[in-house]
Amino acid sequence: KSETIEILAAASTTEAVTALSAALHQEHGLAMRTTFAASSTLAKHIAAGAPAHLFLSADIAWLNYLAAHDLIAADGRVDLLGNQLVLLRRTGDAGARGLAELADLDMALGKERLIMGDPAHVPAGRYGRQALQHLGLWGALKQRAVFGASVRNALALLARGQGRFAIAYATDLRAHDSLRLSATFPKDSHAAIVYPLALIRERESAVARKAFRYLQGARAKTIFEQYGFTFLPNTR
């Protein structure tokens, strides 16, 4: 019973997962230890034999990577969270305020920069590129786009006035005084944003399963939604 559940979660879920682990302890007396980093880093830890029970990835690709290495328990995989892709601006940036709809992005951007996660490896960047391509803007904006190492990095750059707009998740907007929502990308303009949760095969146990289920439960739904995520599983 004294087993501590190790959960490896994408950095962007830090607050929500931290809150959840407190709730889990409170409700079931289960200790859950959280580790946050980039999904890629975490996936490699698991592949290297890190003692993890659960993995909450920001990207399906890394879960597939683990699946390919046969590291995921049977029936141990669920699409847990969804998110929305948004275009953000700085508070009080007059030039950015003029954006009425996404189609005007090229004009509103002017000579300024569009900041986004690196499409090569940051999921938000990848979704952003898909969306812009879908909207027929990518060709015109490509030259003015700059890539942050993570969404957080992109937002920091925007907050410091290094560009006019940034593409990020809706969850990133929370509690960011200096950023405002400019537009929301249509859901169909990019692949679905999914945070899959996996149960790691090697450490599979009753307690781990319990936590795995708990993360799909009603309490989890409340907490995740409180932090701006869309909750995907049908609450059991």
Next chain:
Amino acid sequence: MLSPLEIAALSLSLKVAVWAVGCSLAPGIAIAWLLARRDFPGKALFDGLVHLPLVLPPVALGYLLLVLFGRNGPVGAWLHDWFDISLVFSWRGAALAAAVMAFPLLVRSIRLSMEAVDRRLETAARTLGARPLRVFLTITLPLTTPGILTGLLLAFVRCLGEFGATITFAANVPGETRTLPLALYTALQVPGGEADATRLAFLSVALAITALVASQYLARQLSKRIGL
């Protein structure tokens, strides 16, 4: 004044840095000596290898450590099977990552200082009947202490700041591997976490400056004592 989380990160950082530096000292001195006083084939290459952690991006190095010392890695598996030690996710792993990153700085300081020791003093000691090992321990080493101190300081400070390799290799486990830089990173990941991050940054800086000033003072005392 400090939150429990900050205290935990601070004490963990200290623990990791002290262990990393403490365990590097002896091999550091040995390798510095090899580089300062010996000539052997492939020395330049060896020297290059020692400097590798300086040139490789910490993330790449952390990955390399993960491949080698992860539970499935050649060294990691052995450590796990025989000693039941797991480095990944443990403060020991953080210490290893920090030690590897700081090692070139340690070696270089000691080596430079050792090269500056007048060899004529060493030959004088030998004519007085001291064997090379004794000469090393009684002449070379004491005269190198300022360099060793500097090296320890630099390495210590480098360990305090180590991030990329640690998060890649030892991960970001609160209370276990979440040192000050990792805590800082974590704070930056949270929307609105800048205030926390700033506090942590100040803490790091204060710690480093304390270490620097203390070592400066120590170095001066030491120099006086060894009469340089």
Next chain:
Amino acid sequence: MLSPLEIAALSLSLKVAVWAVGCSLAPGIAIAWLLARRDFPGKALFDGLVHLPLVLPPVALGYLLLVLFGRNGPVGAWLHDWFDISLVFSWRGAALAAAVMAFPLLVRSIRLSMEAVDRRLETAARTLGARPLRVFLTITLPLTTPGILTGLLLAFVRCLGEFGATITFAANVPGETRTLPLALYTALQVPGGEADATRLAFLSVALAITALVASQYLARQLSKRIGL
């Protein structure tokens, strides 16, 4: 043999490192001299400040640079308004980040070497009629060249490996700021990118070892020339 991307990253890395190191040299020597030969109030603190980039996590430092040199930052705004220079997103920014990270290593090497210069030679030069500046240029500096070379090498190699501050401050702009470590990092973030990452790691290592071996050779030549 090398892909165009690799070549781009390689040449960018070289450009960034050369500029970073080149521009740090003069201030590095000046500060090393201050620390080695002068006593002033707050010296310990100043010394601590010089070492800060060593202790702060690179990401935090990159963030600090962003605050200072970003377009809205005090220095960045000034640079932008007066010189129309923007550091963020440009290789200049990457060079700045690399320079800042490498600076403590440069200063420390030079300083150590300068401290080892026999002051009695300097006083001898002064009795021969040389003013302090001339003494510095004709005696201290030439005798410090091995340390300067070492410092340059270390800084160069550190610049080649700089990652965290660069990615935070200058971002990852292909062809502009995507140096070898950033390319390596990018490769590591993609499932199945290990092969590319390994190639890039080897490239980094080869570059660093070449630099090390070349500098070793140069240092030997130099030591011979200055008769040490």
Next chain:
Amino acid sequence: MLELDLTARIGNFRLKAAFRAEAGVTALFGPSGAGKTSLINMLAGLLRPSQGRIVVQGHVLFDSKQGIDLAPEARRLGYVFQESRLFPHLTVAGNLSYGRRLVPKGRTQVDFDAVVDLLALAPLLTRRPRTLSGGERQRVAIGRALLAAPRLLLMDEPLANLDGPRRSEILPFIEGLQRQLGISIVYVSHNMDEIVRLADQLIVMADGSIVAQGPVDEITARLDLRALTGRWDAGAVLTTEVAAQDQRDALTRLSFQGGDLWLPQLSLAIGTPLRIRVRARDVSLALTPPRGISILNVFAGQVIEVGEDDGPQVDVLVDIGCPLWARITKRSQRELDIVPGRMVHALIKAMAVDRRGLGSEPD
């Protein structure tokens, strides 16, 4: 020329010195640890006295009251150090030229080739200091200081590491410097022969203070300083003038207040003033002028004083027109009844006149 009044503290060591030296060569003599190097360092501006005043040729270099403390390079005092302090990264030629390039326009330069020839540095010019032997190194250091054409040259035992032949090769040049360039020298040495040969004034130091100072002849004639200057070195200094040259016998006649003195030939013009040192131990006394003896220089005189001494020997001061010390055994003193007032003949063996005590080396 040089006026100095200093007090200083170095660690536990206290130094208090005041003297005034005329142009020429001033020798500093004293036992190890007396503070000679410290004093000379304060002159050069390398050590700061706690208070006092230093004036060289009318230029105030240091004055604690006026708050003057010139930088070493502004003092323009050449310094030859006890250790050579050659610049390791320069060749010998580079070392030699270092100060030479910095000689202010107005000042006369010292001829490079002359210095190189004299110090036999030609074969070393392209060498590095590291590869030089101790003596070679010191020769270069001397050359380097000479070539900086300083106002005053400070030399801290510059010849201590040189062998006899090199020493006597360099000595005349140091003298020549003083004569030809009119440069004054403060010269630290343990070697009385060097001092007598070079110095006009002698300052004897012990334990951080000045025990005696004055013209070399006076100081060396003083018996009370023997504990410091060494017994062998006691003697008198005769101020003479070249009177004639005897080509056949290759002898030179010097005239002084006591008469004529014959010496192995010196290539000096008639009328040249010369200082000659006659050591007490080289002077014998006889009651009657000896005949058929190889000693050329015999002077009649009167015993003025007989020194008190515990040892087997006594020093006898004889007035031969000027004072001359003779050292004889107590047995001889008793047997010959040497007492003040007695008329004696002083025998100075021509060859025993210490030629190193001359103004220039004849052979």
Next chain:
Amino acid sequence: MLELDLTARIGNFRLKAAFRAEAGVTALFGPSGAGKTSLINMLAGLLRPSQGRIVVQGHVLFDSKQGIDLAPEARRLGYVFQESRLFPHLTVAGNLSYGRRLVPKGRTQVDFDAVVDLLALAPLLTRRPRTLSGGERQRVAIGRALLAAPRLLLMDEPLANLDGPRRSEILPFIEGLQRQLGISIVYVSHNMDEIVRLADQLIVMADGSIVAQGPVDEITARLDLRALTGRWDAGAVLTTEVAAQDQRDALTRLSFQGGDLWLPQLSLAIGTPLRIRVRARDVSLALTPPRGISILNVFAGQVIEVGEDDGPQVDVLVDIGCPLWARITKRSQRELDIVPGRMVHALIKAMAVDRRGLGSEPD
């Protein structure tokens, strides 16, 4: 005792030396750059000869044919360097004890306090080398080497930086070492007085090879080496024995083949053998035995040889039972008609007998 046959190359400098030295003190003498330091370094194992052989007291230290090359510490040769090479991080006491602790169990230790007293190191014991003056430093270095109780002591101009009184204070101890501990010394010096006083054998080097070697008396008596040894130093060495003590006059009578020699008192037992150096310049000649003169030592003899010399002086070899050199002016030679076969009286001024040429310092 010491057998050496080496060739070596250091830079452009070639050294070729072979000699065999008996127990006692072997002096190495030669001009600056002759290779003395290099030779002594090869003895100590600090420089590797290109080929040859070194044997000390039966132990082969180096033999290129047999492939033997002992490490410096295994050679157990003490070394006093030209520069003192004190350990800066140790106090004077620490420096002195360094080698002492490493003396193998079997070997007799040298008394620490005796060395400290003799070298007047007591007030320095807690000091750091950095704060010592040049002379003080060298005294500590000598003490350190002595306390390591080596088989053979190598000294490279150990007294070059010491002043007269300290020098004569240390010299007897170095001699004593040889007598009391039976330790042999290889002693590099530019100072002939030191050499005559200390050395049994003399090796003269020049330009990397050995020009002359043999007993000190023989070498110093050779006129052909004067260019190297210096003219002043030419003279004869008399082998004598203490015959009697005259307490009243504080004189000592020595007997030698030529008769009796009176000297200021030496505190030596009767029968003690003594080597005495009589410089040619301190010997005068007279045709008749002079009377009423303060010179105590007068010996009848016959002129054997008159040296050829360009200068104003000639050296005359007189047989007074043993050979004695006298240096007189050409004028005296002509006037007194000094030619081989002539009977003369040689006058040695008692005080002119170079007491530093004695086996021990009397005062």
